[in-house]
Amino acid sequence: MVVLxxxxxxxxxxxxxxxxxxxxxxGCHLPPPAPHLDGDxxxxxxxxxxHFIDVGQGDSIFIQTDEQNVLIDxxxxxxxxxxxxxxxxxxxxxxxxxxxxHPHSDHIGGLIQVLTxxxxxxxxxxxxxxxxxxxxDYLTLIDEKEIKFxxxxxxxxxxxxxxxxxxxxxxxxxxxxxxxxxxxxKISCGKISFLLPGDxxxxxxxxxxxxxxxxxxxxxxxxxxxxxxxxxxEFLQAVDPEAVVIMCGEGNDYGHPHGExxxxxxxxxxxxxxxxxxxxxxxxxxxxxxSINTEKGKGPAEDYYEPGFELLGSVDSDKYxxxxxxxxxxxxxxxxxxxxxxxxxxxxxYRPCKTCQPVG
Numbered sequence: 001m002v003v004l005x006x007x008x009x010x011x012x013x014x015x016x017x018x019x020x021x022x023x024x025x026x027g028c029h030l031p032p033p034a035p036h037l038d039g040d041x042x043x044x045x046x047x048x049x050x051h052f053i054d055v056g057q058g059d060s061i062f063i064q065t066d067e068q069n070v071l072i073d074x075x076x077x078x079x080x081x082x083x084x085x086x087x088x089x090x091x092x093x094x095x096x097x098x099x100x101x102h103p104h105s106d107h108i109g110g111l112i113q114v115l116t117x118x119x120x121x122x123x124x125x126x127x128x129x130x131x132x133x134x135x136x137d138y139l140t141l142i143d144e145k146e147i148k149f150x151x152x153x154x155x156x157x158x159x160x161x162x163x164x165x166x167x168x169x170x171x172x173x174x175x176x177x178x179x180x181x182x183x184x185x186k187i188s189c190g191k192i193s194f195l196l197p198g199d200x201x202x203x204x205x206x207x208x209x210x211x212x213x214x215x216x217x218x219x220x221x222x223x224x225x226x227x228x229x230x231x232x233x234e235f236l237q238a239v240d241p242e243a244v245v246i247m248c249g250e251g252n253d254y255g256h257p258h259g260e261x262x263x264x265x266x267x268x269x270x271x272x273x274x275x276x277x278x279x280x281x282x283x284x285x286x287x288x289x290x291s292i293n294t295e296k297g298k299g300p301a302e303d304y305y306e307p308g309f310e311l312l313g314s315v316d317s318d319k320y321x322x323x324x325x326x327x328x329x330x331x332x333x334x335x336x337x338x339x340x341x342x343x344x345x346x347x348x349x350y351r352p353c354k355t356c357q358p359v360g
Contacts (some may be wrong), residue, residue: 046284047162048189052221053086054275054295055079057249057256058106061196061221062087063187067161068096071114072185072196073107077134080113086280087118094119096160099152100138101182101198103130108138115141126173126181127151152183154211162287163189168213169197169204179224180204186217190287193217195239199224205235215239218290219283220270222246226257236268243271243292243300245283250276259357266346271300311339311358313350320345325356 051062055075060083063070069092074083087095098120100108112134114120123142127149142149156167166186173181182198195217200208201224208215220241223230225248244265248256257274265272273281279295313320314331320339321328339345342352352358 045286047286048187048192048284050187050194050219050283051086051090052245052247052273052275052281052283053083054279054281055082055110055247057225057252057254058109059101059198059221059225059247060110062090062092063160063163063165064090064092065161065163065189069094070097070099070160070165071095072099073101073198074110074114076106077109077112080110083110084113084117087114092118095121097122097124097158097165099123099183099185100125102126102178103128103132103135103138104178104199105132105134107198109134112137112141115145115147120145120147122148122150124150124152124183126170126183128173128175128178128181130175130178154184154213160187163187168215169200169208171207171211177201177203179229184208186214189285191218192285192287192290193219194283195220195241197221197223197230199230201227201229202232202235205230205232209234209238218242220244222257222261224256225252225254226261227254228258228260231261231264233264236264236270240268241270243273245281246272246274246276248274248276252276259352260354263352274301277301311342311345313337313339313345318350319353320350320358321353322356322358325353325358327353327355 047066049064053060053062056079058075058079059073060075060079061072063072071087074080095118098111098114100111100123152167154167154169154171158165164187166188167183168186169184170181179199179201180203182200182204184198184200185196187194187196195215205223215238217239218241220239222244226246246257262272273292273294275281278297278301282293284291310323311320312323312328312331315335315337339350
């Protein structure tokens with residue numbers, strides 16, 4: 001518990017008191033879409049590079065400009081070494097800013113290793129009290145290393161070199177809804193922008209919409225790993241991204257990303273990229289055009305993904321199904337169609353069954 005280590009130093013006590021006070025009192029128009037070049041297109045000379053690091057079921061995003069290195073989250077504690085190795089592989093010797101979007105372990109767990117191994121100038125998080133051992137270790141490291149601590153609040157703007165970092169959320173976070181307390185960051189470089197919303201759910205999406213925040217962007221990280229608790233149609237329409245990056249673990253226990261959300265992305269014409277299928281995903285931009293490079297495969301995930309099972313349909317229907325779907329028994333053998341992939345099915349005019357949600 002937090003109270004067990006208050007004696008460690010006066011600075012740590014001050015930090016905890018600040019968090020307790022915060023807890024107690026909390027109760028864009030962009031130019032036309034920029035040209036997009038996939039990994040096999042013309043190389044972009046980047047002013048800004050955004051790395052979506054594959055940490056399994058969790059988030060970790062590294063933002064690099066000509067002047068600053070910024071890290072947002074680092075996955076579970078077990079992913080810490082993966083993140084450190086990745087950063088060091090990019091030549092990182094110091095981080096100017098680390099943002100812990102919210103205190104859940106799949107976001108701040110790996111930061112323990114990051115803070116241990118790499119010098120950090122400043123930490124920003126929602127400043128909520130959370131009584132887990134992991135969170136205690138996180139606060140202790142901040143104190144021991146005398147890292148500047150900043151409460152992340154909507155309205156903050158930072159110049160990070162060739163790009164601008166804005167905080168769009170939260171305004172008054174509470175510990176009763178940690179996902180909705182997530183720091184939502186927007187990064188802009190010329191005509192290209194990124195929305196990085198942590199794990200906010202529909203309640204916070206609505207609050208951000210009601211505040212009239214400038215949400216429209218080029219690339220969006222999927223809210224809450226592509227869950228149906230988030231990613232409302234109204235929010236996605238306001239963001240209007242050209243591409244979405246879903247950060248989730250292969251075969252995760254939550255079923256992320258959910259089929260309904262994937263379908264919404266498809267209906268809106270948003271290109272889908274996924275760390276569970278494509279590994280590390282790197283977006284580079286010069287402020288005019290951008291390129292997307294993936295560790296595995298080329299192009300959006302839906303262009304090449306083939307599930308480990310056959311998708312089934314019927315000549316009498318416009319739906320395709322998982323082979324275990326209860327509707328399969330109603331398809332006559334002579335009417336059955338087999339699709340090798342989602343793209344194969346949808347190019348033939350078929351849509352995913354809402355019962356079995358076979359997508360991805």
